[in-house]
Structures are given as C-alpha cells and as structure tokens.
Amino acid sequence: MNMLSPKKTKFRKQFKGRIHGNAKGNYNLNYGSFGLKALEPERVTSRQIEAARKAITRYLKRAGRMWIRIFPDVPVSKKPAEVRMGKGKGSIEFWACRVKPGRIMFEVDGVDIKDARKAMTLAAAKLPIKCKFVERNI
Numbered sequence: 001m002n003m004l005s006p007k008k009t010k011f012r013k014q015f016k017g018r019i020h021g022n023a024k025g026n027y028n029l030n031y032g033s034f035g036l037k038a039l040e041p042e043r044v045t046s047r048q049i050e051a052a053r054k055a056i057t058r059y060l061k062r063a064g065r066m067w068i069r070i071f072p073d074v075p076v077s078k079k080p081a082e083v084r085m086g087k088g089k090g091s092i093e094f095w096a097c098r099v100k101p102g103r104i105m106f107e108v109d110g111v112d113i114k115d116a117r118k119a120m121t122l123a124a125a126k127l128p129i130k131c132k133f134v135e136r137n138i
Helices: 046-060 113-125
Strands: 034-038 042-045 065-068 074-078 091-099 104-109 131-135
Touching (some): 034 113, 042 046, 042 074, 046 065, 046 091, 046 104, 046 113, 104 113, 113 131
Antiparallel strands (some): 034 104, 034 131, 042 091, 065 104, 074 091
8 A cells, every 4th residue: 555645735845844842732532542642753754654554453453443643744855875965955755744742643442452552552663753552531
C-alpha cells in the first residue's frame, strides 16, 4: 500500500521550522478508548507512520477499529550526496508530520486493554519519539 502524502499542496517546498511548545489540540482521545500519545517534539515521516500502523494492525489481527490522528503534510527536501553548496534547494525526499508533545497519534477501540497496550508498545518502537499509552477515563 502506498504511504501517506498530500494529494496537492499550495507550495512545493517548505522551510524547516522548529517544533516548540505543546500540542495545541488533539491531546484527548476522540474516537477510541486507548491511544498513543507523543511525549517529545519530532518530525515523524510517512514511512514511520505506516510502519506503526502495520505493527498495530498485525498485532490486533484486524480486530477492533484503529484511527491515525497524524498526517504527513510537510515536504522534506534533501540534496543528493556529494553535491556542492548552492544551486538551490534540493528536491522533495519524503513527507513528514510535525508532532508536538501531548499529541495523540493513534487510537484503537473494540479490543481489551492488554492487547491495546501491547499493540501501542509495538507501534511506539517504530516511532522516533518517546510515547505513552493512554486510556479513556470513564
């Protein structure tokens, strides 16, 4: 399956920027009963999101329902190896998502807490950031 990326953007390339502060929204569970919350700021690539998605789906054996709450909308450009400085910005290499601390990245429902926790632990191993398993307070 192809990885996540925007169908169309207003501009082809973006500045790098800095990821500071905590998540402004999306810090609560909105769909499922269990989730995976980011604890540090980092760019998560579409490949990493896909790897985490596969890990969750495989472990839960397609049981329950899963939601991906992040989308890679930042184009990351890179210049080829051994190319001299100058001559403009490199071409787009991959798409990433800027994740701030507190952001819920994945949610699952319809499975028991033991399975959900294990699935989220496996998913967290595929991501470049420290994550925390969260559950809905009833």
